Amino acid sequence: MSEQSIAVEARDLSRRYGAVWALRNCSFELPANRIIALVGANGAGKSTLLSIIAGMLPATSGALLVRGRPVPGGGSTARGDSAGSRVAILAQDKPLYRDFSVADMLRFGRSMNRVWDQRRALSWLQRFDIPLDRRCAKLSGGQRAQVALAVALGSRPAVLLLDEPLANLDPVARTEVTGELMAEAADGEMTVMLSTHIIAELSGVGDHLLLLDAGRPVLTGDVEDLLDSHVRLTGPRADQPPGPGAIVQAQHTDRQSTFILRQPVPPATYAVVAPGWTAQPVTLDELILTYLKAAARPFRDMETAA
C-alpha cells in the first residue's frame, strides 16, 4: 500500500496494563477510505487499540501512525494537526450530557472541535428522525447512539473510530447506519474503524478485516480477498490436502478429512480437486472462527498457517 492509501499503521505496537498485555507486537496497515471491521473476543484488545489510535492512551512500546503521522499520547475527542490526520472516537459509553438537548449537543460539538461541519451533523440527525429539541436523557439507547455519531461526524474526522457502535441499534437502523457510513467512506473522505465481538453483526458491515486474538492480529485483509483465498476441501481421510495452500485447519474422522486452506491470490479454481474431493467456499463467520481456533493453538502453529 502507498503511504497515501494507508489510514492507520501499527509498528510492533504493544500495550501493557501492569502484568496484562492488552496488545502484543501488533504490526498491520489499514487502508484509507474503507470500513474496517475490528473483530475479537471480549478482552482481545479492541478498545485498547482504538484508544491508542485516538491518542487517548499511550502505547507501552512500538509506534502507531495515522495518515503517516505518529500519534502522541493523551487527547480529546477529535485530534490531529491537519485535516488528514484528524481522529474522532465514539467510545462504548457514549458521551452525552443527559440534561442537554440534541441541539445543545451539536453546539457543544462545535465548541469542542476546531473543525465543525454543522450541515453534516444535522443531516445525519434528520436522516434518522432525531428531534433536535429532545433532552438526551429522554432518548432511546439507539437514538443516543445516533446523536453521538452525528457529533463525531460533525468534527469531520479523517478516521472515525466506533467502539461497539451497533449494540443499541435495532437491525433495520443497524443496516441503515452502516450503509450511510459506507457511503461516506466511499466518498473518499473518511476511514471508519468499528469494533465488535459479535460476529453476526459483521455481515455486510466491513470491507476490510482486522481480527485480534489475545492482543495479537491473527488475520487482516480485504474481506473479499480473504474469502476468495480460502477454501474448504472435504474428501477421503488423508494427512495432506490434495491442493496447494497453507493449512489453516485440518479435521479428521476415521474415513473423512476436511481442510481449510489459504491459497495464493488469485485463488486456484475450486474445480481443480482430486477425485473424491469437494471444494466449497468459506463464509466470513467460519473464517473468523477458524482463525480464532487456530490462534488458540501454540503460536508456532499459527505462523505456519498464516
Ligand SMILES: Nc1ncnc2c1ncn2[C@@H]1O[C@H](COP(=O)(O)OP(=O)(O)OP(=O)(O)O)[C@@H](O)[C@H]1O
Ligand atoms: N484499565 C485497565 N487496567 C487493567 N487491565 C485492563 C485495563 N483495560 C483493559 N485491560 C485488560 O486488557 C485486555 C484488553 O482489554 P480491552 O478492553 O482492550 O479488550 P476488548 O477487546 O475491547 O474487550 P471487550 O470486547 O470486552 O470490550 C483485557 O485483558 C483487559 O482485562
